[in-house]
Amino acid sequence: MATYKQDFFVSWEELHRDTRLLCRELLDLDRTFDGIIAVTRGGLIPAAIVARELDIRLVDTVCVSSYHGDQAQEQSGVQVLKAVDGDGDGLLLIDDLVDTGATAEVIRGMLPRALFATVYAKPEGRPLVDHCVREVSQNTWIRFPWDMQLHFAVPLVEARR
16 A cells, blocks of 8 residues: 655646647647546546647546545556547547656556656656656655545644644
């Protein structure tokens, strides 16, 4: 089981900004893509932003399951729930994060010719993706906005009473 010592909270605005930075990198490649393959579920929102920014209309998904619950639980084996045809030639593969690389390794094996881009990357998984915008330490748990709720925070002085 992974030990996470710190949290990295990502707001909707940060995710949008970071994904647009990824788009700038992709535009600098001076290359066109036939379509996007979003890795579900985390890659869905970044893929929608990338599709808009790069004017790509063909968006498909590769559906995998590896995490169950939150950081307190182990990453289980990767299950492919839905694959895509082909070897990825001409396609842009988008995910929110590459962590240990377990999921990325399976997807990379399925789509070896796709360009693989993630918004965030940790050191263990970073070698498996072609592009990422921001790297965080392996012991950081990334808290994405779709996993968060806003709650009232008790003022510190009141919490001491």
